[in-house]
Amino acid sequence: MKVLKFGGTSIGSAAKIKNLAKIIDNGEEKIVVLSAMSGTTDKLEEIASLFLNGKKEEAVVQIELLKKKYFQVVEELFSENEYLIKGKELIKQHFDYLLSFTKDVFTRYEESAVLAQGELLSTILLQFYLEEQKISSVIIPALNFMRIDKSLEPDEYYIRENIKRELAQYPDIKLFITQGYICRNAFGEIDNLKRGGSDYSASLIGAEIGADEIQIWTDIDGFHNNDPRYVEKTFPIHELSFDEAAELAYFGAKILHPSSVLPAKVKNIPVRLKNTMQPDAPGTLITENEIEGEIKAVAAKDGITAVKIKSGRMLLAYGFLRKVFEVFERYKTPIDMITTSEIAVSVTIDNPKYLPEIKKELESYASVEIDDNQTIICVVGNLIAEGKGIALKVIQALEDIPLRMISYGGSKHNISVLINAEDKVRALNELNNKLFKFDE
Ligand code: ADP
Ligand code: ASP
Ligand code: MG
16 A cells, blocks of 8 residues: 655646546555645635634635635536536535634634645545546545644554554545545644645555555655755755655755654655656655765755853853753753854754743843844755765855854764855855756
C-alpha cells in the first residue's frame, strides 16, 4: 500500500482534479490524502477571523465569493446531470453551514470547524468525480482516525488502530481517499495539524499502516537546492537523507511540513516528492541513505527573534544555562539556534508569544537584548564529509551580509546563520551562486 498526498495546487481546478484522477487510477493499492483546493484554507482563515471579530456582513461577502468559485468547479468537473446535482447540493450544504455562523456564537472551536471545510469539500468532490468515471474508491474520514493528544502530538496508537478499522471495512477496495490537515484533539473536537499539515497527515498515515512509500505530489519537480520563490536558477535534488530533508523542512523549505519527515524516518519508509504536472519527472527520493560529500540545499526561515542574555557572573559556571533554558521551557517556547561566549548566550525563537514574560524572568539575573525580524539561513548536506573549508565557503559567500549568529557542528548536516530579514533574498542568491555548480 502506498500513501499519495496531493497539495492544494494539484487540485486547484476542475482540470487538475481530472488530471489527478488519471494519476491515481492505476490499479495499485493506495490511500490518497488530499488538501483543500488552493486558496481555500486562506479564505476560510479570513472568514473565521471576520466572524471572530464580529464582522458578520464582511464574512458573508467572502463566503459567497468562495461559494461561487466552487459552483464553477462543479460545472466544469461533472458531465452527468446526476453528479452536477449531487455536486451542487454538496456545495450548498457546506456553505449553508458556514453561513449559519451569522446566527451562532463564534469561538476558537468553530474556527477549526470552519477551517476543516476545505478538505471535506475537496475529498467528496474527488470521490463524486471518481464515481462518475466508474473508478471504484471509498472515503475514509480523517476525523474517524486522525487525533492529537493533550500535548498536541499525534496519538499514534489511536491513529493506527482506527485507520486499520476503517480500511478493514472495505476488503475489496484498492483506492482510499482521505482528508489531510484535519484531525480531532484530545477532547474529540475538530482540530488541525497547522498550515501545510497535509504532508504531516500523509506521513503519519504512511507510518501507521507501514506503507511501502509515501508520495508528496505538488507543483514542482521535487526538492530544489534553493527556494525557487526567491532564487531564479534552482534545480531538483534527486536524493536526500531523512535528516537532511528534516533540517530543510524545519528551516523553511515550504515544500514539506516541518514535522512530516520524522514519522517516515522512524519507520524507515521512503518519501518521494513528485510533480503533478510532470508525473514522469524523477522528483526527489528521501531515504536513510546518506550521499557523501555534497552541499545539498539552502533554506530560509523567517519570523525569528534573537534573545541575547548577558550575565555579570561567569556564564559558563555550571547551572547557568539550565536556568536560562528552564525559563523557555516553562513558557513552552522552543529554541532553534544557540551561540555562547564567556559572558553571554544568544538563542533564537520563532514564537514570541511569551517573550515579555520570558524577558522579565531572565532580567532577574541577566541583561536581555532582543532583535526581532531576523531570518535563519540554513545550509544542508553531508558537510563533515565535504571536509575542510566548507564553513569558510559559506561565510565567504555571505561576506557582504552582516551575520548576527553562526551555528556549526551541532549536527554534521547543517550550518546556520542568523541575518536581518531584509538581507534574506540577497543571502539566498549569494549562496546559490557561490556554493552550487550549474550545468550550462
Ligand atoms: P502544496 O500546496 O502542494 O502543499 P506548497 O506550496 O506547500 O505546495 O509547497 C510547494 C512549494 O514550495 C513550491 O511551489 C515552492 O515554491 C516552495 N518551495 C520552497 N522551498 C522549496 C524547495 N527547496 N524546493 C522546492 N520547492 C520549494
Ligand atoms: N489546506 C491546508 C493549508 O492550506 C493544509 C495543506 O495544504 O497542507 O494549510
Ligand atoms: Mg504544502
